Amino acid sequence: MDQPIWLTFLVAFIFMNVLLIGMAYMTWYERKVLAAMQDRVGPNRTGPKGLLQPIADGIKLLGKEDLIPANADKVVFYFAPLVVFVVAITRVAVIPFGNITISIFGQTINLWITDLNVGALFLLAFGSLGVYGIILGGYASANRYSLLGGLRSAAQVVSYEIILGLSLVGIFLLSSSLSIRTIMEQQTRDLIFALGPLTLTLPNWFILSQPLAFVIFFLAAVAETNRAPFDLPEAETELVSGFHTEYSAFRFSFYFLGEYINMIIVSLFAAVLFLGGTDGPGADRFWGIGILWLLFKVIVFLFFYIWLRGTLPRFRYDQLMGIAWKVLLPLVLVNVLITALIRLIGNGQLRF
Amino acid sequence: MAWNLLFFYLLGGISLLAAIGMVVAKNPVHSAIFLVLTLFNTAGIFVMLGAEFLAAAQVIVYAGAVLVLMLFFLMLIDPQNLPERGGGHPVQRIIGPLLGVILLLEVAAAIANRAVSGTTGNATPENIAFVGGSTQAFGNLIFTQYLFTFEVVSLVLLIGVVGAIVLALPERLGERLSTISLGHPRGTDAALPEGTGAAVPVTRADRQATAALEATREVILVRDPDAYTEVKSR
Structure with a gap:
């Protein structure tokens, strides 16, 4: 279990760089999928199949002029995009890419950075910190549209954060743990349904025992990452581009990076909590296959993100809040109640 | 061990400096940022003490709470018109520092009376590891x-x-449903009596006022914005 600290730093360094490259190719993936949905070709000029497009975009953004509005609150304006980016990338620390230690070059390496006792709460906590970058950016720009975008984002995140947290309570109850590694490990077991003569053996993925929670988690995650159809903080039709109207060049790119990294993190989060993580056929034979399964699940989840963006129009602001408080919150509370009851009956602590 | 000490002083130092900054900063938004920084660094100290749950709860609860605080600043306070330092009611100027001094004395007394040689509870590292x-x-x-x-x-x-x-x-729930939009150029219409724009309750008087118009063209009266999008021809 224990490994020297330099090795942990090395693993963290690799994870972060993989995440950054993944983010760059996430933009390529999104543009290609959207193009296919809208019957276009998508990026195809830079490199084969447009594969070098993300790199060209990155260089372009770095080369642009960095503008700061005259009335801006300068220090806050400088740091706000960094908050979004740093907080987003820190969240990868508690996500395990496999449940075993591997041996390379005589070193045993953990496939996770840290196995925090409250890993799931850590992810939620840092998710709620990210919104500071957005609201501070909106405030510091000294622009009415930016401020409105920031305010919207704050209200949206405060509402959907509750739902995101509550949708996971069912899993915590079933697995009696907040540690993501433990939760992932429990999903490699079998779930056996016995209906008379028929027995059905399924993997114990929490999407099967918590389907409602998964749907609610997905909706709340879309809202939490400010993505269409819940991208009210940057609604172009009403707010120019919301909280990042005044941002340009690499400050803008930090917001952009933060948003996409958050999407990838949320997908990883869903994969390890609901979809069995690295579990899949052949995953117990070699750790690499487990990582490929995890990657596959993340890509499917990201595809849903893009699918939503490609098909649904943006919600109106009061509809967004109405869905959160009047539909999703009661549903998720009922889910918690039922799960707790079933858990009590299963433990034999409640008899009729 | 030396690393632990270094991180402790780093977290503690930043949280203290941020706490001072929170009191000293003139702009309330800056104060809120310093407050978050203080709470976040305190959470870091909790992690170092092995209380991960407390740390996560601290960040989740206070991040949301300070965010709402910041919303109040942004919506209720005019940044161009902040009060001057040392202003305020004279009573406030006396009571404020007095309360601060009392609080400081309380904390100092608590630290001075700390039972260093008292019995430790049963929350030892072994016991905690035993329950998981x-x-x-x-x-x-x-x-x-x-x-x-x-x-x-x-x-x-x-x-x-x-x-x-x-x-x-609202004082009476029944009367709050109110958006009214008239006719096909959506929104208010110059031909209508004054006051029948948006946010006026749909009352019998409104219906009577629009009755004459209905003869000439289609007029839609709706009670909430959702009904507004469904334009049905009669």
């Missing part, structure tokens, strides 16, 4: 020994929520 971690130990305590206190605190919070809803409730 600090979260489990914390949960065991809160739902057995301190259950009554826990329920009382929940009740107090519930009363707060109910109170907020009561305060935000």
